Structure formats: C-alpha cells, structure tokens
Amino acid sequence: MIDDTNAKRWLTGVLLGPTTVWFLFMLVLPLVVVAIFSFGMRSPEGGYVASFTFDQYFNLPSRLAAFKNTLSYAPLGTLASLLIAYPLAYYLAIKVNQKWKLLLLVLVIVPFWTSLLIRTYAWIFLLGGKGIPSLLEFIGIEGVRLINTPFAVIVGIIYGYLPLMVFPIYISLEKLDKRLLEAAADLGCAPARSFFQITLPLSMPGMATGCMLVFILLMGEFLIPAFLGGGKVFFIGNALVDLFLQSRNWPFGSAVAITLVIIMLVTVSLYMRLAMGKSTGQDESLM
Amino acid sequence: MSNNFKDNQPITATKLMEEFRRYQKGSVSRRHFLGVTGLGTAMAVMGAATPSLMPGSAQAAGKLSNKMVLSTWPNYHNPKTLENFTSETGVNIQANVFGSNEEMLAKMQAGGGGVDVIENTNYTFSTYVKLGLLTELDLSRIPNYDASTQNPKFSSASTIDGKIYGVCKNWGTTGIVYNSKKIKSNPKSHKDFFDVTMGAGSGHSILHDYQLTTIGAALCALGYSFNSIDKGELAAAEKLLIEAKPHLFAITSDYQPGLRAGDAWMSICWVGDGKQLNTDLPEMQYFVASDGGELWSDFYSIPVNTPSLDTSYAFINYMMDPKNQSLDAEVHGYPSSDSRVTGMLPESAQNDPILYPAKELFNALEFGAAESLTDPTRAEVMARFKSA
Amino acid sequence: MTMRLYTFAVYLFLYVPIGIIVLFSFNSGRHASDFQGLSVKWYGKALSNPFMMDALTTSLIIAFSAALLSSIMGTMAALALQRIRGPLKPLFDGMIYVSIMIPGIVIGIATLVALVTVFDFLNPILASVWPEGANPPKLSLGYMSVIAAHTLFTMSLVILLVRARIAGMDRSLIEAAQDLYATPWQTFRLITLPQIFPAILAGFLLSFTFSFDDFIISFFVAGTNSTLPIYVFSSIRRGITPEVNAIGTMVLAVSLILLVTAQILLRKNTGKSSAAAE
Numbered sequence: 001m002i003d004d005t006n007a008k009r010w011l012t013g014v015l016l017g018p019t020t021v022w023f024l025f026m027l028v029l030p031l032v033v034v035a036i037f038s039f040g041m042r043s044p045e046g047g048y049v050a051s052f053t054f055d056q057y058f059n060l061p062s063r064l065a066a067f068k069n070t071l072s073y074a075p076l077g078t079l080a081s082l083l084i085a086y087p088l089a090y091y092l093a094i095k096v097n098q099k100w101k102l103l104l105l106v107l108v109i110v111p112f113w114t115s116l117l118i119r120t121y122a123w124i125f126l127l128g129g130k131g132i133p134s135l136l137e138f139i140g141i142e143g144v145r146l147i148n149t150p151f152a153v154i155v156g157i158i159y160g161y162l163p164l165m166v167f168p169i170y171i172s173l174e175k176l177d178k179r180l181l182e183a184a185a186d187l188g189c190a191p192a193r194s195f196f197q198i199t200l201p202l203s204m205p206g207m208a209t210g211c212m213l214v215f216i217l218l219m220g221e222f223l224i225p226a227f228l229g230g231g232k233v234f235f236i237g238n239a240l241v242d243l244f245l246q247s248r249n250w251p252f253g254s255a256v257a258i259t260l261v262i263i264m265l266v267t268v269s270l271y272m273r274l275a276m277g278k279s280t281g282q283d284e285s286l287m
Numbered sequence: 288m289s290n291n292f293k294d295n296q297p298i299t300a301t302k303l304m305e306e307f308r309r310y311q312k313g314s315v316s317r318r319h320f321l322g323v324t325g326l327g328t329a330m331a332v333m334g335a336a337t338p339s340l341m342p343g344s345a346q347a348a349g350k351l352s353n354k355m356v357l358s359t360w361p362n363y364h365n366p367k368t369l370e371n372f373t374s375e376t377g378v379n380i381q382a383n384v385f386g387s388n389e390e391m392l393a394k395m396q397a398g399g400g401g402v403d404v405i406e407n408t409n410y411t412f413s414t415y416v417k418l419g420l421l422t423e424l425d426l427s428r429i430p431n432y433d434a435s436t437q438n439p440k441f442s443s444a445s446t447i448d449g450k451i452y453g454v455c456k457n458w459g460t461t462g463i464v465y466n467s468k469k470i471k472s473n474p475k476s477h478k479d480f481f482d483v484t485m486g487a488g489s490g491h492s493i494l495h496d497y498q499l500t501t502i503g504a505a506l507c508a509l510g511y512s513f514n515s516i517d518k519g520e521l522a523a524a525e526k527l528l529i530e531a532k533p534h535l536f537a538i539t540s541d542y543q544p545g546l547r548a549g550d551a552w553m554s555i556c557w558v559g560d561g562k563q564l565n566t567d568l569p570e571m572q573y574f575v576a577s578d579g580g581e582l583w584s585d586f587y588s589i590p591v592n593t594p595s596l597d598t599s600y601a602f603i604n605y606m607m608d609p610k611n612q613s614l615d616a617e618v619h620g621y622p623s624s625d626s627r628v629t630g631m632l633p634e635s636a637q638n639d640p641i642l643y644p645a646k647e648l649f650n651a652l653e654f655g656a657a658e659s660l661t662d663p664t665r666a667e668v669m670a671r672f673k674s675a
Numbered sequence: 676m677t678m679r680l681y682t683f684a685v686y687l688f689l690y691v692p693i694g695i696i697v698l699f700s701f702n703s704g705r706h707a708s709d710f711q712g713l714s715v716k717w718y719g720k721a722l723s724n725p726f727m728m729d730a731l732t733t734s735l736i737i738a739f740s741a742a743l744l745s746s747i748m749g750t751m752a753a754l755a756l757q758r759i760r761g762p763l764k765p766l767f768d769g770m771i772y773v774s775i776m777i778p779g780i781v782i783g784i785a786t787l788v789a790l791v792t793v794f795d796f797l798n799p800i801l802a803s804v805w806p807e808g809a810n811p812p813k814l815s816l817g818y819m820s821v822i823a824a825h826t827l828f829t830m831s832l833v834i835l836l837v838r839a840r841i842a843g844m845d846r847s848l849i850e851a852a853q854d855l856y857a858t859p860w861q862t863f864r865l866i867t868l869p870q871i872f873p874a875i876l877a878g879f880l881l882s883f884t885f886s887f888d889d890f891i892i893s894f895f896v897a898g899t900n901s902t903l904p905i906y907v908f909s910s911i912r913r914g915i916t917p918e919v920n921a922i923g924t925m926v927l928a929v930s931l932i933l934l935v936t937a938q939i940l941l942r943k944n945t946g947k948s949s950a951a952a953e
Binding site: 008011012014015016018019022023025026027029030031033034037084087088091092095104106107108109110111112113114115116117118119121122123125126159162216217219220222223227237240241244250253254257260261264265268 | 678679681682685686688689690691692693695696699747748749751752754755756758759767770773774775776777778779780781782784785786787788789790792823824826827830834884888890891895903904907908911919920922923926927930931934
C-alpha cells in the first residue's frame with residue numbers, strides 16, 4: 001500500500017515535472033529579473049546598471065497618459081465588442097436554423113485565421129483617404145478623416161477581437177434550455193421580459209469570459225494603436241516597445257511592465273470575484 | 288533548397304576526406320567545408336533545433352554564405368541593385384527595415400547576432416564603438432572604395448581613434464516636404480511648418496517617430512540649435528510639440544504612404560524621400576528650412592558577430608562600385624559623397640536644387656551629435672510628447 | 676428581420692477587409708493603394724522570395740513545436756493536477772492563471788531581459804571552458820526562445836481545456852476498468868485518452884494558431900530570425916506591395932483547408948472514440 005502511494009507520487013512528479021520547469025524558467029525567472037531591473041538605473045549607452053533605487057517608479061507619472069489611455073480604451077473596446085457580439089451570438093444560438101448554424105459559426109472564426117497584422121493593415125487602407133472617406137466624398141460628405149483617430153483604433157479593436165467575444169456568449173446561450181423560454185411565453189411573459197429575466201442572466205458566464213479575454217488582450221495591445229492610431233493613440237504596449245526598442249531604458253521599461261502586471265492581476269482578480277462569482281451564484285440558484 | 292548549387296551535389300567518400308583534411312589544415316573555411324560536404328544541411332537542421340550553437344564567423348577567406356541580413360531604412364535601395372548582387376553572387380539579401388537609429392541600436396544591443404551589414408548614421412559611431420558592436424574595417428578588402436574620391440565632410444564620421452568602422456553610403460539633408468496643391472502659403476522654415484500645422488493645414492502634418500529629427504524640428508522652429516540638450520530649450524520644444532500634437536496626422540517615420548494617399552499634406556522629410564515623392568508627384572515640394580536643420584551621412588558597417596565576414600565585405604565592396612551606387616541613387620535619390628558617382632550623373636542631377644540646396648541654407652545645417660541621440664532628457668521629452 | 680439584417684451587416688464588416696486583401700493580391704500595380712488590373716504575378720514573387728519562404732518555414736517550425744510541446748506537457752499536467760491535493764494545487768492554479776493573464780508584450784520583454792542576462796552570464800563561462808581552438812558555442816536568441824515563450828501561454832491553455840474535459844468525463848468507466856484489473860496504463864490508453872482526445876486536439880490547434888499568428892512576443896525574443904508576422908511587419912514599414920496581400924491570401928486559403936480537414940477528422944475521431952467508449 002505504501003509502495004502504491006509512492007509510485008503514485010512519483011508518477012505525479014513526472015507528469016508535473018516539465019510544466020514546473022517551464023513555469024520556473026519562463027515565468028518566475030523572467031518576472032524576477034524584470035522586478036530586479038526595475039530597481040536599477042539606465043546606463044548612459046542604454047541597457048541596465050545594477051543599483052537599488054525607486055527612481056523608475058517615481059518616474060511612472062511621465063507615462064500617466066499611456067496608462068490612462070489603456071485603462072479607458074480597454075474597457076471601452078471590450079464594451080463595444082460585447083454590444084456588437086451579443087446580438088450576433090444570440091441570433092446564432094437561438095434564432096438561426098440548425099442547417100446554417102455550423103457554416104455561420106465557422107464564418108465568424110475564419111477572419112481570425114489570417115494574421116492580425118494583415119487584417120489591421122486592410123483597415124489602414126479602408127479608413128485611409130482612398131478608402132471609405134473617398135466613398136463618402138462620392139455621396140457628398142467631404143473632409144471626413146477616419147485613419148489615425150480614436151475611432152479607427154476602436155474599429156480595429158472590435159474587428160480584431162470580435163470572434164473572441166462571440167464564441168463564449170454563443171456557447172452559454174446554446175446551453176440554454178429553450179423550453180424555459182417556451183414556458184415563459186406560455187405563461188404570458190412578454191419576449192422582452194423573458195429576455196431580461198431568463199436569457200440575459202443565463203448568458204452572464206459567457207459574457208464574463210468573453211469580456212475578460214478581450215480585456216486582457218487589450219491591456220497589452222501594441223499593433224492596433226500603432227497602425228490605426230498613427231502613433232497618436234498611445235497605449236502602455238506602445239510605451240513599452242519604445243522603452244525597450246528606442247530609448248533602451250530597460251530599468252524604466254521594467255518598472256512600467258511590473259506596474260502593468262500588478263494592474264492586470266488586481267483588476268482581473270477583482271473582476272473574476274465580481275462577475276464570475278455572481279454568475280456562478282445565479283447558476284446555482286437556478287438549479 | 289539551397290541557392291548555392293554546390294550544396295546540392297553529391298560527394299564521394301575520398302572527396303569528403305580530402306575536404307575534411309583541408310578544413311583541418313585551415314585552408315578552407317568551415318562554411319565551405321560544410322557546404323561542399325552537404326553537412327551544411329544537416330547542421331542547419333541541428334541549428335534550427337539548437338539555435339546559435341553553431342559558431343559564428345568563418346575564419347579564413349573563402350566562400351560566401353547563401354544569404355545575408357541587411358539592416359536598412361525604408362525606401363533606401365534600388366531593388367534592382369540588390370537583385371543584381373543576388374544574381375551575381377548567389378547571396379540572397381534580407382532587408383530588415385528600421386524606423387530609427389535608436390531602434391537599430393537597441394536590437395543590436397539586445398543580442399542581435401546574425402546581421403551582416405548595417406546602415407547606421409554618422410552620430411551613432413561613438414556609441415556603437417563604445418559598446419564594442421562594430422568590426423574595424425580592413426579597407427584592402429573593399430577595393431572599390433577610394434578614400435581619395437570621398438568628401439571628408441561626409442565620410443570622416445566613421446573614423447574613431449584612427450580606426451575606420453564604416454564606409455559612406457550617401458549623405459543627405461533633413462528638410463520638409465509639402466503638397467503645394469493643398470498648402471498655398473509657401474512655407475520656408477520649421478516655424479512655418481508648425482504654424483501651418485496648427486493653422487490652415489491642421490490634421491495633415493506628420494512628425495517622425497524619431498526624437499532626433501522631431502525634437503530637432505521644434506528646436507529649430509524656436510530658433511535654437513538642432514542638437515540642443517539644454518533643459519530649458521528642450522522644455523520649450525516639448526511645449527511646442529505637445530501643442531501641435533492634436534493637429535498632427537501621425538507620428539511616424541514611414542510618411543510616404545500617408546502623403547501619397549493624400550491624407551497628409553506636409554512632413555519632416557529626408558531628402559531622398561523628398562526626391563522620390565517629387566519625381567512621382569510634382570506637387571510634392573521639398574525644401575531645406577531657413578531656420579536650420581540636419582545634415583547627415585549614412586555608412587555601411589559590419590557588426591562584430593557577423594555570420595560571414597566574407598559576405599559582409601563582398602556586399603560592401605559591391606555597393607561601393609560607382610556603377611552600383613548610381614543605380615541605387617536612381618531610386619533612393621540621395622546625394623553621394625563619392626565624386627566618381629556624382630560625375631556619372633546627368634548634368635541636371637548634379638545641380639538638382641532638391642539635393643544641393645543654396646549655400647546659405649546649406650551652411651545653416653548641423654550634423655546630428657552623438658549626445659543628441661543618447662541624451663536621456665531628449666528621450667523623455669519624446670516619450671512625453673508621444674504619450675501626451 | 677432586423678436580426679437578419681444586423682447579422683448580415685456584421686458579416687459584411689468581418690469580410691470586407693478580407694475581400695480587400697484578396698482583391699489587392701491580384702493587383703498588377705506596384706502600390707497597394709491603386710488597383711491597376713488583374714495579375715497573379717505577386718503570388719509568383721511571394722513564392723520565389725527566399726526570405727518570405729524562410730519566414731514561413733520558421734513560423735511553421737515554431738508553431739508546430741510549441742503546439743506539440745504544449746499539448747504533451749499540458750495534458751500530462753492536467754492529468755496530474757486532478758489527483759493532487761494540498762498546497763501544490765493552488766500554487767499550480769495560480770501559475771496557470773498568471774501565465775494566461777500576463778499580456779504577451781510583458782512575456783516578450785521579460786523573456787528578452789532574462790535571456791539576455793542569462794546569456795551574458797553563461798557565454799564567457801562557456802568560452803573559457805571550451806577546448807582551445809574550437810569555436811565556443813554562443814547562446815543567443817532564436818527559435819528556441821520563441822518556442823519556449825509561446826509554450827508558456829499555450830501550455831496553460833491546454834491544461835485548462837483538458838482539465839475541463841476531464842471534469843466532464845464519465846468516471847464510472849474508469850472504475851469499471853479498474854474493477855476488471857486493467858493496469859493504470861491500460862485504463863489511460865483505452866478509457867481516458869479517447870475521452871480527452873478532442874480537448875487535446877483542440878488545444879493543439881489553438882496553440883498552433885496562437886503561435887503562428889503571434890507578433891509581439893516573437894518581435895522581442897526572435898533575435899534576427901524572422902517569423903512570418905515579423906516579415907509582414909517589416910514589409911508594411913518598407914512600403915507595402917501586393918506581395919504581402921498575396922501572402923495573406925495564401926495563409927487564409929491554407930487555414931481554411933486545414934480547418935475543413937480538421938473538422939472532417941474530428942468528426943471521424945469523435946465517432947471512433949465514442950464507439951471505443953461504448
């Protein structure tokens with residue numbers, strides 16, 4: 001019996017071994033090194049000089065705008081994606097006929113299979129002077145500028161991450177027992193009321209997952225603001241790229257990165273406690 | 288798969304041993320040995336699995352590798368010149384395009400092995416050399432280079448402590464380009480640039496994503512030196528830049544697409560881009576600003592850990608051939624520091640007012656200084672401007 | 676009806692940019708912004724461009740390795756995690772969530788900083804212990820660093836997927852197998868594996884897609900290697916030609932073919948595995 005538990009322990013160790021090594025070398029070690037660097041100083045030629053100073057953290061307010069931008073565009077972009085994705089997911093899960101369902105679903109993912117870079121590039125053209133604005137000019141609306149504006153960045157965000165939002169919502173709506181809706185209708189419940197009282201609460205977990213996925217990706221976004229914001233809409237991601245690949249200020253870059261990680265951990269765990277906690281609570285109450 | 292036909296030929300056992308002995312004696316390079324024996328392919332596969340465990344440069348003179356990496360700038364070569372090099376030598380060129388010297392330096396500093404030739408600018412040499420990132424050049428391996436036909440004003444920046452680290456590719460001015468169909472006020476200076484940007488041309492100007500030229504432009508507009516690192520003057524420049532930011536079309540060093548699409552009307556501009564734009568679209572006017580600006584020269588240099596020194600030299604030597612330089616210049620449009628090249632150009636090009644501005648304008652230009660590139664205050668001003 | 680119109684509009688929004696990419700890949704002109712006539716020459720150019728093909732090969736090798744590593748290691752970890760109790764479990768859960776939550780850009784930067792530091796420390800040591808005359812190996816950024824960095828994220832993804840599948844698994848079958856004196860290996864091979872296989876496959880495909888499409892992590896840790904996204908990024912900077920559109924169209928076409936094939940395979944496989952389970 002003792003041998004048996006030993007063997008089991010040994011097996012568990014072997015199974016977890018590679019993952020442990022990976023977490024140690026690719027997650028813990030890099031984060032520790034970055035944390036150490038964030039207390040260092042920039043050498044005159046760029047790079048890092050060992051030191052122990054909080055200067056880098058005191059300098060954080062100089063990137064306040066980047067933090068503000070990210071922390072406002074990320075929720076805004078998430079909300080916009082949610083608003084556009086929900087009706088689509090609803091239609092796909094509840095309204096559309098079984099025959100077309102799979103095809104329509106696949107059609108939502110397909111754009112996701114081309115490179116985000118190339119898709120974003122397509123928008124540079126579409127929003128640029130020879131794209132949509134020239135069409136608008138054709139129908140008499142002149143002087144509209146779309147490229148390199150906050151609007152362009154939001155469009156890019158929605159376009160880039162819509163599928164990530166549609167899928168979780170679709171899955172939670174798909175699981176919904178349609179007999180509940182029928183029963184509600186039989187009992188004289190108005191469609192709008194049954195939507196708000198049954199459908200919407202039941203799709204909460206999907207919405208929560210989708211929002212979290214999109215939010216996490218947006219917090220580290222670099223490409224979309226760089227390409228569609230013309231360097232004028234500045235995210236933390238852009239600040240980080242500049243710090244490491246332009247001014248070569250590794251210590252300050254490390255401090256910004258550590259701060260971003262802390263913000264992420266705090267917001268996401270708060271969010272999980274609030275949104276996820278609430279929705280699972282409702283799940284249970286329904287059972 | 289290899290472009291070097293010899294790599295694909297079978298080899299006999301005796302030939303293999305013979306080659307191996309030559310390799311041991313050091314009379315052929317390792318690269319040659321591997322190429323001839325077909326072990327190269329095997330090594331390449333292993334190299335893919337265990338990256339960078341393959342030793343760096345070939346020791347002895349010998350064969351060229353079948354590809355090289357060139358760190359360059361947007362629109363900086365005639366595709367034909369590069370294609371000709373490939374068809375003559377079998378070396379394929381991968382051009383990595385950068386947005387600024389800082390970025391090029393950052394990638395080199397972060398362990399950018401595997402680059403064969405870089406095209407860095409005059410003011411970067413002291414930093415590169417201090418960091419030990421460049422190979423001292425052996426000019427005898429660049430026979431096409433002739434120091435006596437070079438204009439030392441442009442070609443001397445690569446000499447540090449008597450050692451030569453680069454040969455001059457071309458020089459140029461940094462001025463302003465504008466679309467004369469859209470901007471009628473006939474701007475002449477950096478001051479005009481900012482006035483138009485915040486006035487009639489609001490929403491249509493581009494500043495570079497490069498602190499040297501962007502802060503330099505603001506400094507010139509305020510009447511200060513392009514290279515200033517004075518804290519007060521930089522604060523004034525920062526104020527001007529942040530004030531102008533809402534009126535900008537973009538902050539990018541890749542400004543040709545925006546100008547060509549008609550979205551942008553005016554940009555800080557390197558002369559070659561100005562020439563390219565003016566050739567295709569005559570309404571695009573380039574000028575050197577009356578309140579100063581930058582004069583610069585770019586070089587071909589070899590990083591210390593180049594994969595194949597022979598290839599690096601072969602490429603530079605090829606590019607130093609006046610014939611190839613002028614072929615290149617047909618597309619990039621920058622003036623050469625080599626009198627042999629200038630002599631080959633047609634009369635009209637030799638007196639091109641875009642390339643060779645009037646003396647009083649020319650004399651007001653400054654070479655960028657190494658301190659302007661590495662100054663931490665300037666880096667922070669740029670960062671605050673971008674994130675504002 | 677409004678719903679239908681709305682859905683149609685969203686699909687239009689999703690597909691117009693793709694249509695533009697595909698359309699301009701057949702442009703005979705040089706500039707991507709003016710359409711000058713139909714031609715397939717950019718496909719020829721892209722396919723005969725050794726760097727584009729190199730970048731594609733690099734991307735495929737990296738994506739395949741990362742996907743393979745993460746499906747194997749992720750599945751192993753998911754199997755182990757269902758049996759452990761005690762403080763180790765929340766520790767692993769924490770690691771999994773942190774590695775999913777941390778933005779790619781931070782992973783890229785942290786990996787770059789850590790690897791460069793470690794290499795700077797190790798390279799002189801390697802050089803000093805290496806035998807005289809031979810070239811000492813020089814550690815630097817490359818394929819391995821990209822694969823390792825991608826695998827961190829994708830491995831955690833596989834763990835989550837496989838774990839969810841294990842949780843929904845029919846335990847009675849395993850108990851039945853044990854009652855019939857099947858060895859643990861037999862139980863795994865005949866009962867568990869077929870049941871969790873769809874999750875592993877889904878994890879593999881997701882990992883592959885993530886790694887193949889990733890730009891920001893590779894941008895920091897690939898050294899001088901170009902992956903396809905890095906190549907495309909550089910091309911967009913160089914002033915884009917329809918060649919990039921041709922590359923994009925080809926990638927899309929291949930993805931579609933893979934997607935359809937995977938769908939067919941998956942259908943067959945689930946058919947088989949449910950048959951095996953019965």
